[in-house]
Amino acid sequence: MPLLGETVSASPRFEYLFHPRSIAVVGVSTDFSRVGPGRMYVEALLGSGFKGKIYPVGRSGGQVFDLRVYPALKDIPGSVDYVISAIPASETPRLVKDCAAKGVKTVHMFTAGFGEIAAKNGKKLEDEVASLARRSGIRLIGPNCMGIFCPDTGLSFELSLPRRSGSIGFVSQSGGNAIQAVREAQTKNLYFSKIISYGNAADLDECDFLDYLTDDPGTKIITAYIEGFEDGERFKNVIRRAARAKPLVVYKGGTSAGGRRAASSHTGAIAGSEIVWESFLKQVGAVQVYSLDEVLDMAVLFNYLTPPKGKAVGIIGIGGGNSVLAADACAREGLTAPLLPSAIRRRLEAIYSSEAGGSFRNPVDMYFAKFNLAHETVRAVADSPGIDLIIVHMTIGWSPKNDVDLAKKHVELLTGICGEVKKPVVVALRPFGPAKYTDATADAEAALFEAGFPVFFSVASAARAINRYVDYYQRRKRSR
Amino acid sequence: MPLLGETVSASPRFEYLFHPRSIAVVGVSTDFSRVGPGRMYVEALLGSGFKGKIYPVGRSGGQVFDLRVYPALKDIPGSVDYVISAIPASETPRLVKDCAAKGVKTVHMFTAGFGEIAAKNGKKLEDEVASLARRSGIRLIGPNCMGIFCPDTGLSFELSLPRRSGSIGFVSQSGGNAIQAVREAQTKNLYFSKIISYGNAADLDECDFLDYLTDDPGTKIITAYIEGFEDGERFKNVIRRAARAKPLVVYKGGTSAGGRRAASSHTGAIAGSEIVWESFLKQVGAVQVYSLDEVLDMAVLFNYLTPPKGKAVGIIGIGGGNSVLAADACAREGLTAPLLPSAIRRRLEAIYSSEAGGSFRNPVDMYFAKFNLAHETVRAVADSPGIDLIIVHMTIGWSPKNDVDLAKKHVELLTGICGEVKKPVVVALRPFGPAKYTDATADAEAALFEAGFPVFFSVASAARAINRYVDYYQRRKRSR
Numbered sequence: 001m002p003l004l005g006e007t008v009s010a011s012p013r014f015e016y017l018f019h020p021r022s023i024a025v026v027g028v029s030t031d032f033s034r035v036g037p038g039r040m041y042v043e044a045l046l047g048s049g050f051k052g053k054i055y056p057v058g059r060s061g062g063q064v065f066d067l068r069v070y071p072a073l074k075d076i077p078g079s080v081d082y083v084i085s086a087i088p089a090s091e092t093p094r095l096v097k098d099c100a101a102k103g104v105k106t107v108h109m110f111t112a113g114f115g116e117i118a119a120k121n122g123k124k125l126e127d128e129v130a131s132l133a134r135r136s137g138i139r140l141i142g143p144n145c146m147g148i149f150c151p152d153t154g155l156s157f158e159l160s161l162p163r164r165s166g167s168i169g170f171v172s173q174s175g176g177n178a179i180q181a182v183r184e185a186q187t188k189n190l191y192f193s194k195i196i197s198y199g200n201a202a203d204l205d206e207c208d209f210l211d212y213l214t215d216d217p218g219t220k221i222i223t224a225y226i227e228g229f230e231d232g233e234r235f236k237n238v239i240r241r242a243a244r245a246k247p248l249v250v251y252k253g254g255t256s257a258g259g260r261r262a263a264s265s266h267t268g269a270i271a272g273s274e275i276v277w278e279s280f281l282k283q284v285g286a287v288q289v290y291s292l293d294e295v296l297d298m299a300v301l302f303n304y305l306t307p308p309k310g311k312a313v314g315i316i317g318i319g320g321g322n323s324v325l326a327a328d329a330c331a332r333e334g335l336t337a338p339l340l341p342s343a344i345r346r347r348l349e350a351i352y353s354s355e356a357g358g359s360f361r362n363p364v365d366m367y368f369a370k371f372n373l374a375h376e377t378v379r380a381v382a383d384s385p386g387i388d389l390i391i392v393h394m395t396i397g398w399s400p401k402n403d404v405d406l407a408k409k410h411v412e413l414l415t416g417i418c419g420e421v422k423k424p425v426v427v428a429l430r431p432f433g434p435a436k437y438t439d440a441t442a443d444a445e446a447a448l449f450e451a452g453f454p455v456f457f458s459v460a461s462a463a464r465a466i467n468r469y470v471d472y473y474q475r476r477k478r479s480r
Numbered sequence: 481m482p483l484l485g486e487t488v489s490a491s492p493r494f495e496y497l498f499h500p501r502s503i504a505v506v507g508v509s510t511d512f513s514r515v516g517p518g519r520m521y522v523e524a525l526l527g528s529g530f531k532g533k534i535y536p537v538g539r540s541g542g543q544v545f546d547l548r549v550y551p552a553l554k555d556i557p558g559s560v561d562y563v564i565s566a567i568p569a570s571e572t573p574r575l576v577k578d579c580a581a582k583g584v585k586t587v588h589m590f591t592a593g594f595g596e597i598a599a600k601n602g603k604k605l606e607d608e609v610a611s612l613a614r615r616s617g618i619r620l621i622g623p624n625c626m627g628i629f630c631p632d633t634g635l636s637f638e639l640s641l642p643r644r645s646g647s648i649g650f651v652s653q654s655g656g657n658a659i660q661a662v663r664e665a666q667t668k669n670l671y672f673s674k675i676i677s678y679g680n681a682a683d684l685d686e687c688d689f690l691d692y693l694t695d696d697p698g699t700k701i702i703t704a705y706i707e708g709f710e711d712g713e714r715f716k717n718v719i720r721r722a723a724r725a726k727p728l729v730v731y732k733g734g735t736s737a738g739g740r741r742a743a744s745s746h747t748g749a750i751a752g753s754e755i756v757w758e759s760f761l762k763q764v765g766a767v768q769v770y771s772l773d774e775v776l777d778m779a780v781l782f783n784y785l786t787p788p789k790g791k792a793v794g795i796i797g798i799g800g801g802n803s804v805l806a807a808d809a810c811a812r813e814g815l816t817a818p819l820l821p822s823a824i825r826r827r828l829e830a831i832y833s834s835e836a837g838g839s840f841r842n843p844v845d846m847y848f849a850k851f852n853l854a855h856e857t858v859r860a861v862a863d864s865p866g867i868d869l870i871i872v873h874m875t876i877g878w879s880p881k882n883d884v885d886l887a888k889k890h891v892e893l894l895t896g897i898c899g900e901v902k903k904p905v906v907v908a909l910r911p912f913g914p915a916k917y918t919d920a921t922a923d924a925e926a927a928l929f930e931a932g933f934p935v936f937f938s939v940a941s942a943a944r945a946i947n948r949y950v951d952y953y954q955r956r957k958r959s960r
Contacts, residue, residue: 116800174801180875183912227804258795258807258817262843266800290812291940292805315738320596320746321654324707325772327738332770337738363742395660432663438918460771 014204014212017106017139018150018194020082022053024104026095027086027111028069030062037110038086039064043159050154053078073098082106084147089113089122092129092143100136107133109143115200115268116144123268130202144267145199146175149182149192152218157197158182166191168299169219171209173198173227173253173267177292181223184292187442188300189449193218200268205230207238214242221302223249223295227263240284247472248286249298252277285475287468297456297465304454307473308389308424308466311335314381315363315459316374317393323363326393326428326459333463337362344384351376362387374413382423389466390421393428393459396441404440411444415451426466428459494684494692497586497619498630498674500562502533504584506575507566507591508549510542517590518566519544523639530634533558553578562586564627569593569602572609572623580616587613589623595680595748596624603748610682624747625679626655629662629672632698637677638662646671648779649699651689653678653707653733653747657772661703664772667922668780669929673698680748685710687718694722701782703729703775707743720764727952728766729778732757765955767948777936777945784934787953788869788904788946791815794861795843795939796854797873803843806873806908806939813943817842824864831856842867854893862903869946870901873908873939876921884920891924895931906946908939 023045028038042056046065055076056069063069070076073083073095083104085095089111099107114126126143133140141147146157151165157175161182168190172178175197182192193216196209206226213219222242229235242248254263255277281288289295313335315326327337340348340362348360351373359365366377374392381390392414396407414427427448431437448455456462503525508518522536526545535556536549543549550556553563553575563584565575569591579587594606606623613620621627626637631645637655641662648670652658655677662672673696676689686706693699702722709715722728734743735757761768769775793815795806807817820828820842828840831853839845846857854872861870872894876887894907907928911917928935936942 172801174799174804176799176875177801177805180912225801253801253804253808256808256811256817258811258843259804261817261819261841262800262803262807262845265839265841265845266804291809291938319654319656320742321652321657321705321707321733323742324654324733324739324746325657327742328733328736329771331736331738337736337741339741359745361741361745363738365742365745395656432660438922442918458771 014208016081017141017204018148018155019153020052020106020155022055022078022080023050023082023084024055024057024070024073024076024080025084025086026057026073028056028058028064030058030060030064030069038084040159041084041086041110041157042067044156044161045154047159048151048154048156048161048163050156052081055080073102076102080104082108085109085111085143087111089125089143092125093132096129096132096136096138099138100132104138106139106141108141108145108147109199110145110147111142112144112199114143114202116265126200126202126268133203140203141196142199143202146178146197149178149195149197151192162186162191164191165193165218167218167220167303168192168223169213169216169221170195170223170225171198171206171213172196172225173201173206174225175199177225181292181296184296185299187445188296188455189446190296190299190303201230207231207234210238210242214238214245219246221247221249221299223251223299225251225253225292225295227253227267236280236284239281239286243284243286247298247302249289249295249302250281250286251289251292251295285472285479287472289468293457293461294465297461298468300454300456301465301469304449304452305426305469306424308470310388311467311470312338312386312388313463313466314340314384314387314390314423315393316366316377316381316390317363318366319395320359320365322393322395323359323365326391327363329458329460330391330463333460334467335463338386340364340381340384341386344380347380348377351380374410375417378414378417378421378425382421382425387423388470389424389426391426391428391459391462394444396429396431396437396444404437407440407444411447414453415447418451418453425453426462427453427455428457428462429455430457494688496561497621498628498635499633500532500586500635502535502558502560503530503562503564504535504537504550504553504556504560505564505566506537506553508536508538508544510538510540510544510549518564520639521564521566521590521637522547524636524641525634527639528631528634528636528641528643530636532561535560553582556582560584562588565589565591565623567591569605569623573605573612576609576612576616576618579618580612584618586619586621588621588625588627589679590625590627591622592624592679594623594682596745598745606680606682606748613683620683621676622679623682626658626677629658629675629677631672642666642671644671645673645698647698647700647783648672648703649693649696649701650675650703650705651678651686651693652676652705653681653686654705655679657705661772661776664776665779667925668776668935669926670776670779670783681710687711687714690718690722694718694725699726701727701729701779703731703779705731705733705772705775707733707747716760716764719761719766723764723766727778727782729769729775729782730761730766731769731772731775765952765959767952769948773937773941774945777941778948780934780936781945781949784929784932785906785949786904788950790868791947791950792818792866792868793943793946794820794864794867794870794903795873796846796857796861796870797843798846799875800839800845802873802875803839803845806871807843809938809940810871810943813940814947815943818866820844820861820864821866824860827860828857831860854890855897858894858897858901858905862901862905867903868950869904869906871906871908871939871942874924876909876911876917876924884917887920887924891927894933895927898931898933905933906942907933907935908937908942909935910937
């Protein structure tokens with residue numbers, strides 16, 4: 001919930017949320033035989049290279065990871081900027097009072113059991129804690145959330161997340177989705193500037209964080225997973241401003257009856273209906289998507305691909321059946337595959353020294369044994385005046401003898417043309433069957449991303465993302 | 481193309497196609513430094529345990545895989561039932577004449593360069609070969625195709641394909657799609673009775689093979705990838721009869737302009753428009769799908785799942801965000817997730833010894849640390865009178881410390897309840913991030929399929945397939 005009367009951007013103020021000099025994690029148990037979220041946070045901060053002071057706090061005292069565990073917040077010798085709460089909900093009002101006494105600026109409440117539970121006292125407790133914080137000038141993140149991930153300063157909520165920083169900001173009402181996104185993005189050579197999992201949003205909410213990312217120079221692409229919001233007018237203004245400033249990809253959760261029920265159990269959110277969101281997001285120029293995979297597919301395009309001028313795609317791959325399927329999938333997702341001009345077809349026929357012209361009309365079938373011609377094929381299709389972009393589709397696992405090597409060779413040839421071809425090139429790459437092809441595909445994917453190609457799981461998912469991507473730039477052009 | 485006047489089912493006659501006593505592969509080169517499709521077929525037959533005689537034929541003579549290579553068909557001492565042609569198109573009329581002289585019954589033409597090429601002489605040559613075969617009483621498969629895969633008799637077109645036989649028949653105009661399907665199906669513990677890749681269909685066509693599978697007692701589920709057909713009325717009758725007899729899953733290729741262009745380059749097929757197919761297939765009770773993955777997803781359900789009585793799904797998984805997404809995905813794909821009755825909610829609350837009732841309303845959030853309750857959770861939800869089926873969703877790769885073990889534990893618990901739960905249970909299982917989670921997921925998937933659970937890549941793909949599956953049985957019930 002915003003502070004009363006707060007409708008303008010407040011992002012400069014919020015910079016400090018991401019740069020605490022000292023963090024106390026309250027609720028750290030030294031009993032390693034039990035799952036301990038407090039200990040997990042201490043470990044994550046240590047592992048992520050947080051450079052400030054880390055103070056574990058727990059009744060038992062003792063040590064964790066060679067750090068002294070303080071019995072209470074007040075026992076910490078230095079000042080504390082930021083507190084992570086991993087204690088039971090009933091003890092949090094007392095904690096907020098202690099934080100006020102200690103001069104803490106930010107409290108992140110991992111603690112759950114507030115407005116998201118059915119019992120009425122949950123919401124009451126949440127209001128009490130928020131009100132206590134407000135009166136003490138403390139800003140709350142959460143409760144019931146994973147908090148902040150900011151690789152630059154070593155703020156993290158999971159030991160295994162990459163320490164590398166990137167250009168994607170992610171405002172995620174769900175911590176689980178945030179973690180999944182980071183892990184999956186890593187395989188696409190995509191990294192995050194800041195992620196905020198904000199849960200019940202008792203104080204700081206999606207609007208505050210979207211506003212922050214809108215003004216954050218380190219964030220080039222804003223992505224958001226949102227289950228609900230409090231103040232419709234403010235939310236619309238914030239979304240509008242964000243979409244004007246940067247590519248904004250929104251995944252709205254809780255669009256179905258079951259989803260709304262889950263959202264209210266999850267973060268206490270009251271989710272709007274899908275139709276209203278669709279038209280609103282379209283109107284302001286945000287990209288709406290319908291799964292976490294689609295969030296990342298859009299991030300891949302915004303990160304890797306020069307915007308194509310239109311939706312006319314040249315489709316290149318191996319196999320007659322595959323070519324049919326690729327063309328059909330493109331059409332279903334809103335792209336067109338125009339006939340290549342005769343000059344280009346003749347050039348392709350010459351490359352393949354073939355009398356047959358049938359496979360070079362678009363889609364282009366490279367044939368199984370002609371992988372060494374991928375290079376020239378892509379260049380020829382890119383030279384077609386009517387083609388806006390190229391999709392190269394590859395299936396790994398077709399032939400047991402050649403496929404892993406073939407994939408490597410393909411990838412070498414493709415990475416070799418990067419920068420030479422003037423049209424945007426996208427790769428659809430997937431394995432079939434046994435695990436070794438999955439592994440070979442992962443290697444090929446990594447090499448292609450490294451070389452700067454956007455890679456997708458299927459032609460259909462590539463085409464769906466490209467359709468939205470071209471729409472995005474065409475709308476921006478019109479609205480200028 | 482059918483023989484003139486042939487409109488009734490001819491399947492008993494076609495049994496012999498799948499049971500040759502001897503096969504000659506014509507066009508076998510002993511030069512191992514070059515790709516040799518003829519040699520590949522010999523190797524595939526040997527590797528697949530074909531029990532009849534295998535005669536390689538090639539001008540060079542010599543030996544391959546310890547088999548004598550005969551210079552010509554006429555040099556083979558014994559009789560030859562079946563010939564696989566891997567020679568250039570221009571030499572095939574001569575081959576058909578040689579086959580007639582040798583008393584060959586079936587010629588499978590792997591050879592391409594006929595009606596699918598742009599040059600007019602391609603179609604002319606195809607007609608000539610078909611007419612020569614017809615006059616000699618020889619039946620042609622192809623040209624331009626992979627031919628027959630029949631594990632029972634060791635007929636195969638790829639060395640690495642499984643030798644195990646199953647209950648799925650697949651009529652695939654594309655050989656590449658056929659190979660991909662077999663490899664992918666293997667990871668789902670699904671196997672094929674017969675696959676026919678029939679290419680240009682100069683003689684035997686999709687109708688002949690669909691008719692055969694309709695009457696084949698070894699085939700319980702018919703799947704088809706079709707790019708085009710010759711005789712619309714006959715085709716409709718064949719499809720109608722097949723759909724009445726067995727579950728029939730049809731993937732129509734060439735529904736877009738680019739796809740039609742690719743189809744005509746691929747197999748010379750003339751593809752119809754999508755709309756006509758959709759209404760026709762719906763009317764006759766066939767299941768139309770839009771990708772190879774969806775073909776297999778339907779095969780998984782027909783093979784593994786007792787048909788649910790309706791579309792009301794109980795959704796069980798870990799994570800608040802995941803629960804929201806799962807419910808939304810189900811709704812978008814046509815399923816409903818009704819509120820669980822209060823008695824069941826109380827039972828779940830008791831299982832989790834929790835005061836909070838919010839996460840047990842449907843979707844049910846099992847919480848991260850409570851995986852040992854999966855068993856009882858599934859049973860409780862299954863006991864809800866308003867629930868027709870259950871989707872359990874699992875994400876592997878959430879936590880680096882516990883996830884692989886957690887997945888194993890989950891799988892053990894789930895496989896433990898197989899047979900105990902009275903409602904159909906489906907699992908959506910996917911990895912996030914690094915390859916080790918992909919491997920752990922593959923292991924979990926294999927164990928679940930082995931135990932008899934249908935497993936899907938995502939809640940969305942599971943829900944889409946289930947929606948079609950329930951529709952299929954409801955239509956059948958109404959039409960009775």
